[in-house]
Amino acid sequence: EAGVTQSPTHLIKTRGQQATLRCSPISGHTSVYWYQQALGLGLQFLLWYDEGEERNRGNFPPRFSGRQFPNYSSELNVNALELEDSALYLCASLTTGVGNTIYFGEGSWLTVV
Amino acid sequence: GDSVTQMEGPVTLSEEAFLTINCTYTATGYPSLFWYVQYPGEGLQLLLKATKADDKGSNKGFEATYRKETTSFHLEKGSVQVSDSAVYFCALSESSSNTGKLIFGQGTTLQVKP
Secondary structure (H helix, E strand, C coil), X not given: CCCCEEECCEEEECCCCCEEEEEECCCXXXXXXXXXXXXXXXXXXXXXXXXXXXXXXXXXXXXXXXXXXXXXXXXXXXXXXXXXXXXXXXXXXXXXXXXXXXXXXXXXXXEEC | CCEEEECXXXXXXXXXXXXXXXXXXXXXXXXXXXXXXXXXXXXXXXXXXXXXXXXXXXECCEEEECECCCCECCEXXXXXCHHHCEEEEEEEECCXXXXXXXXXXXXXXXXXXX
């Protein structure tokens, strides 16, 4: 069974540009989470999608947005990139229900120059 | 709100030494507890989990016991290897709602020397 897959693995963008990151959850998983792991800041919760709807978002500005498609894959968009957006972006998926486990993808490295 | 506190790193050990990484949590309900491991340049991998008090999670020689009385979930391994060098994250699932959202500790870097 395939795990959570993310693309691209690495992405280099210029300040002010937009970045789009993609994630495919484990088959049968309907919830997708995005986390940011920036140097020195640990893992910060970004967004949660379930059944195509945004259910919750972390303390990030509106230029961080995303969506979930009918096949439960997800996109994370970051507009007006800033240097401090450079980070590893991790996607994770989960089946709905109590006590289930979140599984992470390998992540997408975003570098803003 | 819920929170997780891990011991500060880095932790440096010789091969075959005993490992303990402390993790304590604050939660209003009954969260599930997890340890994730991140090898250099990679994403997070689930190492082990426990979903209720007194549960012991174990995997690859690592163990952790869910201690409700001390709100702790310390990670242990009897004999570490160089290949265990990584960053270890303790996490809990938010207990206030059934969202599955994880709250992470700050991570503890483990370096094992031959």
